[in-house]
Amino acid sequence: MTKDKKGNALGVIKTIASNQLFIPLLALVLLAVVNLINDPTFFEIKNVTNNAGYIVKSGALITILDYGSELAILAIGMTLVTAASGGQDISVGATIAIAGSAMLRVLCGGNSRPDTIQAPIIVAFLVACIVGMLCGAFNGMLVSIFKIQPMIATLILFTAGRSIAAWINNNELPIVPDPKFAYFGGFIPGIPIPTTVFIAAICIVIIALVLKFTNLGLYTQAVGINESSSRLNGINPTFIKFLSFVILGLCVAVAALIKVSRLSTINYSVIAKDIEMDAILAVALGGNALSGGKFNIWASILGAYVIQFLTTTLYKFNVPSDALAAYKAVVVIILVVFSAPKAREYMEMFVKKLNPARKEAA
């Protein structure tokens, strides 16, 4: 009787452990426990009055949700690009600068200190979307039509992107005068939760609906796993790869809106710096193969929040921001090794070894 129960328990553990969400969830729990031991107030959410005079929620968890938004949104697009092309887009940071700069140009009309915004925010956002998608289309064209390795293809915009962004605004740093524009990266008056959380939620819901009501998931995975076979089944692999980059471009535009809104201005060389690496990491952390094929977008999104959780935790431990990257790297190595399929095999073997020992004991 007890033997059966133990066997069942082991079985359940095995099923859970083999789930792709297991590693990011485990990391999340571990981080939560570490923080709980270090400082139980970590999880406290307080009401504070912000600069604008409204009461808003504040606390480490809110910070994580807030600052993890851009990453979560980018992780959606990066997962699709990875799955379809078997490579990664390293230009997202630079294209955020381009899309953000284009948004500012429309809002400020080429004037660096305008008194009022020169165009509705929605128009500026749509322009940013088009610019983001054009950048994605450029990358996608190089990868899908000219068959250039994704990392090499996107190296072009990675290198040139921030200069292009500066050029769009004649290297000036326009400031958006309308306080409404700051809502997107901050708070909407009367709503105590950061707007970014809602934006991320909307993006997640949209991708969930797209995956449910179209064959994007099936096609993308089929192309990533076996391009030649996909073509003989009537799929157009070139278009699917191209599409994945365009979708990432759209994600970039949304991330740019948040990034630019946080400051109401832009710093071409610093905005969204190194964010591509975190986005790629989120995909890897979610247990998705960076060589493409099968993917789990929820695991990537979860991975994005884990990375932000880690960053926030390190800040709490008073790690200086210069040293942050080194600390992060250590934790990342552990996480990535544990989420590798090989590590899983070893763990399964370990569980198997435990099994007969237990039986003997019983």
Next chain:
Amino acid sequence: MNETTLLKMRGIVKSFPGVRALQNVDFTLNKGEIHALMGENGAGKSTLIKVLTGVYPKDAGNIELEGKAVAIHSPQDAQNLGISTVYQEITLCPNLTVAENMFIGRGEGVLTNWKQINADADKLLQSLDIPAKATQQLSNCSIAVQQMVAIARAVDMDCKVLILDEPTSSLDEQEVEKLFGLMRDLKEMGVGIIFVTHFLDQVYEVCDKITVLRDGQLVGEYEIKDLPRVQLVAKMLGKEMDDLSDIKGETNEYKGKDAGEIVFEAKDLQSDAGIKPFDFFIKKGEVNGFTGLLGSGRSECVRAIFGADRILGGKVKVHGKDVKINKPIDAMRNGIAYLPEDRKIDGIIGDLSVRENIILALQVLTGFFKPFSKAEANAFADEFIEKLNIKTSSADKPIKALSGGNQQKVILARWLLMHPEYLILDEPTRGIDVGTKVAIQKLVLELASEGMSVTFISSETDEMLRTCSRLVVMRDRKVVGELTGDDLTQNKIMATIAGGE
């Protein structure tokens, strides 16, 4: 001949979760013997080989080599004991030279004397009559020669037992002959050879003994002269097959009102795969085929029909109406389905589940914005898993985990689910067991009797004769003849392929 026992495997047991892959299997190999290991897919051939080569640990039983009990825990152990394996897929490095491939991973010092090695390699190649040079890059050799180089590597490592796992499936007839020559030479040298294959002809041509496995159990060991072909097949299948060849008579011809109507017609069709423009047609309920030597352009013709290669010219009619077929989806919209020749490269989507692999073509045809619900997909998958008797523990299993024959059935299910009017099968029976082969042949005739038009391509002529009522013969990428009725005989086909007498 020296009749000493070389290898003795007794009472080998190997279980996988839920399956007893090998139950008490015995296997004996003598020196200087070519021993065929036969059985359907999943009979336990590969498992037995993998136990012998240390890839899988055995659960019970013992292995004796030259009278001494040996423990084999890894492929390295097996190699050190003189057990070498040459697999169906070449496992050498194509971008290294022949000599490098023969000696790689065996260096004992830091310094390597390439001059010496090249000379040694050339001597060995010459002695084995292998048409390759030591300094040649491996990828420049034909597949057959590459395989021979792999064998030469094994020979040079003083192998006593040589395992050839389906070495001939990607070779043409002349290459197979060369390989057999090499095998006979090795036999003379006293090497024991275990030969795993699906080709019955080849077994009878080159082997001395046959061991038959079925469902993980030993059926028996036979001298080749004591076991006629039909009986061998019967032993593999576990039932008496009175006549393999006469399945055409069992099924009726299609007799609908529109019988004889031309479903598909091509004129001067040409693709960029290097075939000469050709004409072709197929009637409703007809089974025809392309025949010719490997590389004569059979596959390229059907690929052109399906739009799989780039189309350069020609006119195509479906039911008498002009249509444009430039890419696979165009063909699919016109009710044409194509089961490709290379299952691994063009057929399966390895990591996707059996279910997703089955629904893929119909799903693409239905449209990007109309995904099937889970229930629909399950229903489709379950229907065909049952109909085609696909052996899988669940529809969620990735297709790459299935055996070759079952993978092929999944791909077949994919196209049947589309309910095509015209089905093209390019080597559907390659590398799969006799039972499935016959099942597929029967299915083809059955589909035709229900009004489907089928084009069937196979390297085995008797298989084509058994199923097709009309054969298009190809030579050097050109259609050179067409055979129907009484002309459908082995001899006539050979004569047409050879041509010009």
